[in-house]
Structures are given as C-alpha cells and as structure tokens.
Amino acid sequence: MQLFELTALQIAESIRQKKLTAREVIEAHLNHIQTVDGIPGTVGGDPAAEPDKIHAFITLTKESALEQAAAIDAKIAAGEDPGPLAGVPVTIKDILCVEGTPSTAASKILANFVAPYTATAVERWQKAGAIVLGKVNLDEFTYGSSNESSAFQPAPRNPWDTSRVPGGSSGGSAAAVAAFEGPISLGTDTAGSIRLPAAYCGVVGLKPTYGRVSRYGLIAFGSSLDCPGPLTRTVSDSALALxxxxxxxxxxxxxxxVPVPDYLAEIEKGVHGLKIGLSPDYFRITYFDAAxxxxEEQPLPAEIKQAVYDAAQKLAAQGAEIVEDIPMPHTKFGIPAYFVISRVEAASNLHRYDGVKYGYRTPDLTEDLRSMYRKSRAQGxxxxxxxRVLMGMYVSAAQYxxxxxxxxxxxxSLIRRDFDEAFAKVDTLLTPSTPGPAFKIGGVYGDSVLMQYADQLLVxxxxxxVPGISIPAGFDGENLPIGIHFFAGDFREDLLFRAGHAYEQATKNEAWRSARPALAR
Amino acid sequence: MSEEITRELFNHLVELAALELSETEAEYLRKQLNNQLKAIHELESTPLDPDTPIASHGVPYTAATTPALRSDTLNSHPNPAKLLAGAPEVDENYIIVPEIPHQKLK
Structure with a gap:
C-alpha cells in the first residue's frame, strides 16, 4: 500500500506512534498530486485542457504544507501530541477562507481575494494537526451540481471517468478524495453539494445538522441552508473529521x-436494534420537461433502487429493523421551494460584491459609483x-x-414535519443519494432546472x-459509482456513522471495495 | 407559452440587481428564469392550511441550544492594514470610489 492510500485515522496513528513522519506523508501526497492532478484551474483557462487529469486544485500550497509538516514532526520529536489529525493532509473547498491563501469561490469577482482570516472549521482541523495541501475547485459560489460553472478552468473531472463531471458543488473535494489527493476534504452542502459529488465519485460525504459546524469563514450562499462538512473515503474518517x-x-x-459526542466510540455500536426506515417518496424521481x-415522474433507475434494498437487507442481517412505507409526501417540493428560498438568500448575500472593499473592480472608466457597481458585478x-440574484430579486419583491x-x-415547514413524523417512528431513513450516476461533461450544463433536480433526493x-450522509454502494453497469444515503434527526450524526460503518463492514469483502480509479492505481 | 418574466420586468430586475448584461446573456437568463418559475409553480399544487407557520430555519433553536449573545463591546481589528490590502483602491486608511451620485436637498 502506498502512503497516499492510507486513511486519516491510519496516518494520524502512524505519525503519533513515530512509524511515519508528517514530511513523508505530505511528500507522498504532493508527488501523487503532481502525477494525477494536472494544471490547476485559472480564470480564462481552457476547459478542455488535459482531459485525462483530475484538476481538483485551484491553489496548491506546497511550501506551507511542508512547513506545517515540519512543525508536526518537531512536536513529535519534542514529545508533544500534535492532536487527533496529526499530519493528516487535507484539502479545502475554495469557498472557505484560509488566512494568507487566495479564497476565490471559483469566481472572477474574488479571484484576487486573499483571506485575512481562517474559517473556524479549518482552524480546528489545523489545531488538531491537519495539514492543508491547498484549495480545491467548485461551482462558482457553489452554484451548480457539476463544477462546470467554475470560472477557474479546467474544472475538476470525475476520477472514475474523466469524460464525466465529479458532481458539485464540492466537486474538487470529492474528486481529490477519490483520487487519493488527501484523505479528507472540507466541503459545504446547501442542497446536496457534499453528498451528490460524494455519490458521483464513490466517497463518503457528510452534511452535518445545521448548527453542528460553524459557518464562520464560509463565503455565504444560502445562510439558512449552508453546512460545512467532510468528504472522506471511510465513515470512520468522516466521524474523526466531524x-x-x-x-x-x-x-x-x-x-x-449542543455537546459533541465521541463519534468514534459511537460508531462501534453497530445497528442492532436500530429502526431504519424506507420511504416510497424517495424511490420516484421528478424530471422537468423544458419543452x-x-x-414528470419516473421510477428510480433499477440499479440504484437495488443498491438501497440490498443495503437494507445487509443492515437487517446485523439486527436492524427495517420499516417500510414511511410517508414523506413533501419530498417532491424540495427543489421548487429551494429555487425560491436559496435564491432570496443568495441575492442578499451577493450584494456585498460591489468592487469597493475587496475583490474585483472594473478597470473601465466609470462616471459614478452606481456605474462602477454594475460594471464590476457584470464583469466579475x-x-x-x-x-440567482435575478430570481432572488423577483420572488422576494413586495408584490410577489x-x-x-x-x-x-x-x-x-411541511418538509420539516415529514422528518419529525418519520423520526418519531424510526432512527434513520435509508434513501438513494442521487437520481442517477455522474453525467457527461456538457450533458446537462446550461439547463439550470435539470441541473438543480440532480439534488432532489438530498435538498x-x-x-x-437534519444531517445526512452519502456512502459508496458499488458501481452501475457502466462502472460508475452509486451512492446510498441515510438521514437522521437533529444532531444524530452518531446514528449516520453507525449505519454507514455497519454497511461498510458488511461489504468489506465485496470485490467493488478494492476498485481504484485508473488514474490512482 | 406565456412568459411570466417579460423583457420589461426582466430589465427592471437587472437594474435592481445592479447588473449589466449582453443581449446573449439576457436572453439565456430570462429563459432560465421562466423555466425555473414553471418548477416553482409546483408549490401551488398542494393546499396550504392558512395556519401553516413559515420556517426560516429547519432546526428549531431553543434556549438550551442557542449561544448566549456576546457582550456589546467594541473590538478593534488587530491589523486593519491587512483588511485594506484587499481593497481595489485606497488612500491611507480610506477606500477610494468613483463619484457618489447625489441630489442637492431642496
């Protein structure tokens, strides 16, 4: 096994036991990144450049990563404990601020913005010994499910098939983790932006409960919906990161x-006695016919449905009680309601980009301040x-x-009520992650309604x-990853980890578990 | 097919949003807005009890889960130069902007 294949738990344990140095681990990852990632995304870059590379990164912070590694090794040498993430290489979605690094939101309007402070979630990882390798690409301001909208091109590609999207918006995070460019990445999820790319790239993606993780230092999109969370290759690493x-x-x-439980202790409790619900409302999908x-409603693809039922059987074999026919009647309103709520919040949040305090200002001569705002925003x-700004203005206007x-x-409120009533009956809900596997680059982009409906089972x-986790559940007939997903009640991430870990254990000897993207073999 | 967001309404929204758009951009964006509104109208297909509360957050905040407010004290930033470094145009501690439109008060 190569060093870049180790999990975060394995890396931290090996470094704390002096079996490995942080420098060795970081160098192994940096070398691997150099092999597989290709050129980073840049404003005005060629979307078609190096089509067989991953392109997860916008900014690789090699020098500071090596400095951080030296600091961890020095602590070990001095007999100090660097913490539970000792020497673990992590990547950060470029929507979170890391002091002294460009924090671009994958937008031209923030292309020159260097963050003057660090997001709380990142700072806590660093204090626990994690080493930031760099900032990874995303849809512009997180607005998309494919990464194709990034102003920094080439955009990330799916490691399992580089002609396909990695999903979004945390596509750089999911692609980096799947391609072994660091075992943990910090993403954000507003409608499924951690869990959808996790499913498309065959990794674990956790959206914690709203309020579980601080949003400080996160460039805001939908402030009542945004949640930072980890993408990892194992459920245990997800628990550690959270x-x-x-x-x-x-x-x-x-x-x-709300007190934070010991997730790594909880995870071992298994699923015996847990009630796991299945809802028919998550086994049909809606498609929008633009013409x-x-x-229109369609049944879920058979392979995805089968993966969910198969998981239910495996969990039942470990002592979970499967409860079918949990009604979630408002599921189909998730996207339409999101089209309204997220746009109103986005429009409000995007008004701060005005070419005055930071970010892009038009170089054109402008007659007054208003004209400078318009041109800077139009060009940036x-x-x-x-x-999103235009829709937000419309649906929140006084008369509408x-x-x-x-x-x-x-x-x-009704969507929330569905969950309240479900969790009065069961501990978790088992659902599919996505209506289909990763689609081809260029296959959906441009149709903003179809793109949004990719999130319909997560939003x-x-x-x-409530929290949700997407975990890998094998591959479809085209060798593309399939994700299954669990929901739990507020602040019950422990139940997600127990169910997810139990499924991992039940499938650990299956052939698909040892599959690797061709690029990362 | 009727268009909910007409050209005229669209131009008004563009003005409110402090944007300028090329013809191609405007055409694409207006079409996407109208398509999204068709999806949004799905919300009208379910009857709503007039007493249904609005939810501005999913997770309810209680006294036990809501952090105490910070004391209302002034804290100076340790390094204002670092913040000003991001501004497009500065003159010492001032941010420079073009002429601010104004009207003389009568």
Missing amino acids: QVMAGADPHDSTAAT TGAL FGLQPKL SEQYYNRALKIR TGNHAG
Whole structure:
C-alpha cells in the first residue's frame, strides 16, 4: 500500500506512534498530486485542457504544507501530541477562507481575494494537526451540481471517468478524495453539494445538522441552508473529521450549543436494534420537461433502487429493523421551494460584491459609483450568480413574496414535519443519494432546472436542517459509482456513522471495495 | 407559452440587481428564469392550511441550544492594514470610489 492510500485515522496513528513522519506523508501526497492532478484551474483557462487529469486544485500550497509538516514532526520529536489529525493532509473547498491563501469561490469577482482570516472549521482541523495541501475547485459560489460553472478552468473531472463531471458543488473535494489527493476534504452542502459529488465519485460525504459546524469563514450562499462538512473515503474518517470541527463558536450565533459526542466510540455500536426506515417518496424521481414546462415522474433507475434494498437487507442481517412505507409526501417540493428560498438568500448575500472593499473592480472608466457597481458585478460574476440574484430579486419583491417566498417557507415547514413524523417512528431513513450516476461533461450544463433536480433526493435535508450522509454502494453497469444515503434527526450524526460503518463492514469483502480509479492505481 | 418574466420586468430586475448584461446573456437568463418559475409553480399544487407557520430555519433553536449573545463591546481589528490590502483602491486608511451620485436637498 502506498502512503497516499492510507486513511486519516491510519496516518494520524502512524505519525503519533513515530512509524511515519508528517514530511513523508505530505511528500507522498504532493508527488501523487503532481502525477494525477494536472494544471490547476485559472480564470480564462481552457476547459478542455488535459482531459485525462483530475484538476481538483485551484491553489496548491506546497511550501506551507511542508512547513506545517515540519512543525508536526518537531512536536513529535519534542514529545508533544500534535492532536487527533496529526499530519493528516487535507484539502479545502475554495469557498472557505484560509488566512494568507487566495479564497476565490471559483469566481472572477474574488479571484484576487486573499483571506485575512481562517474559517473556524479549518482552524480546528489545523489545531488538531491537519495539514492543508491547498484549495480545491467548485461551482462558482457553489452554484451548480457539476463544477462546470467554475470560472477557474479546467474544472475538476470525475476520477472514475474523466469524460464525466465529479458532481458539485464540492466537486474538487470529492474528486481529490477519490483520487487519493488527501484523505479528507472540507466541503459545504446547501442542497446536496457534499453528498451528490460524494455519490458521483464513490466517497463518503457528510452534511452535518445545521448548527453542528460553524459557518464562520464560509463565503455565504444560502445562510439558512449552508453546512460545512467532510468528504472522506471511510465513515470512520468522516466521524474523526466531524469530531474535531463540531461545536459552538463565538463567531457564529447559529452554531448550536449542543455537546459533541465521541463519534468514534459511537460508531462501534453497530445497528442492532436500530429502526431504519424506507420511504416510497424517495424511490420516484421528478424530471422537468423544458419543452412542455411539465414536471414528470419516473421510477428510480433499477440499479440504484437495488443498491438501497440490498443495503437494507445487509443492515437487517446485523439486527436492524427495517420499516417500510414511511410517508414523506413533501419530498417532491424540495427543489421548487429551494429555487425560491436559496435564491432570496443568495441575492442578499451577493450584494456585498460591489468592487469597493475587496475583490474585483472594473478597470473601465466609470462616471459614478452606481456605474462602477454594475460594471464590476457584470464583469466579475458568471452566469450562475447572475441567475440567482435575478430570481432572488423577483420572488422576494413586495408584490410577489406572498405567492412565492412565504409559500416556499411554509412548504419548508411541511418538509420539516415529514422528518419529525418519520423520526418519531424510526432512527434513520435509508434513501438513494442521487437520481442517477455522474453525467457527461456538457450533458446537462446550461439547463439550470435539470441541473438543480440532480439534488432532489438530498435538498429536503437542507430545508429540514437534519444531517445526512452519502456512502459508496458499488458501481452501475457502466462502472460508475452509486451512492446510498441515510438521514437522521437533529444532531444524530452518531446514528449516520453507525449505519454507514455497519454497511461498510458488511461489504468489506465485496470485490467493488478494492476498485481504484485508473488514474490512482 | 406565456412568459411570466417579460423583457420589461426582466430589465427592471437587472437594474435592481445592479447588473449589466449582453443581449446573449439576457436572453439565456430570462429563459432560465421562466423555466425555473414553471418548477416553482409546483408549490401551488398542494393546499396550504392558512395556519401553516413559515420556517426560516429547519432546526428549531431553543434556549438550551442557542449561544448566549456576546457582550456589546467594541473590538478593534488587530491589523486593519491587512483588511485594506484587499481593497481595489485606497488612500491611507480610506477606500477610494468613483463619484457618489447625489441630489442637492431642496
């Protein structure tokens, strides 16, 4: 086994026991990144460049990674414990601030922005010994499910098939973890942006409960929906990553004062006695027909449905009780409500980009301040932020907000009620992660409705605030990863880890578990 | 097919959003907005009890889970130069912007 194949738990343990040095681990990862990643994304870069590389990174912070590794090794030599993430290489979605590094949101408008402070989640990982390798690509301001909207091209590609998207918006994170460019990446999830790319790339993606992890230092999109969370290759690493970053933060009044359990101890409890629900409302999918304007229902692809039922059987064999027919009748309203709520919040959050305090300012001569705002925003934002601002302005306008915004917020209550009623009956819900596998680059991009519907089985968790985890469950007939997903009640990430880990254990000897993307073999 | 967001309404939104768009951009964005609205109208297919509360957050915050407010004290940033370093145009501790449109008060 090569060093870059180790899990975070294995790396930290080996370094703390002096079996490995942080320098060895970081160098192995940097060398591997050099082999597989190709040129980083840049503004105006060629989307078609190096089509057989991953392109996860926007900024690789090689020098500082080696400095951090030296600091960890010095601590070990001095007999100090660097912490539970000792020497673990991590990557950070470029929507989170890391002091002294460009923090671009994959947008031209922030291309020159160097963060003057570090996000709480990143800072907690670093204090626990993690080493930041760099910042990874995403959809511009997180607005997408494919990474194709990034202003920094070439955008990340799916390690299992580089003609396909890695998913989004945390696509650089998922691609990096799947291609062994660091065992943990920090992503964010507003409608499925951690879990969807995790499913497309065959890795583990956790969206914690809203309020479980501080949003301080996260460039805001939908402030009532955004959740930072880890992408990893194993459920145990996900538990470790959350353990370190969870908890209240004086810099974020929405970070809840709820005690953080010992997730790594909880994970071993298994699923015996747990009630796991299945809902028919997560086994049908909605597609939008742009020609007719109609929303049409289809059954879930058979291979994905089979993966979920197969997982249910395996968990039942370990003592879980499977409860079928849990009604979640408002699931189909998740995307329509999201189209309203997230756009209103995005429009509000995007008003701060004005060419005054930081970020891009038009070089054109402008007659006054208003004209400078317009030109800076017109030149700095790509199509997706513009689309979101315009929709947000419309559905929250005084004369339309009752019809749209208030109605969407009421539907959000009903989505939440579905979960409250479900978790009165069961401990977790087992669902598919996505309506299909990773699609071809260029296959969906441009159709903003179809793209959004990729999140239809995940976004309900963001409306309700509840945690969800996507874990790999094998491959379809085209050798593309399939994800299965669990929801749990507020702050019950421990149940997600128990169910996910139990499934990993039950499938550990299956052939697909040893599959590697061709690039990373 | 009727268009909910007409050209005129669209131009008004562009002005409110402090944007400028090329013809091609405007055409694409207006079409996408109208398509998204068709999906949004799905929300009208379920009857809503007038007493249904709005949810501005999914997770309810209780006294036990809500952090205490910080004391209302002034904290100076340790390094204002670092913050100003990101501004496009500065003159010492001032950020420079073009002429601010104003009207004389009558």
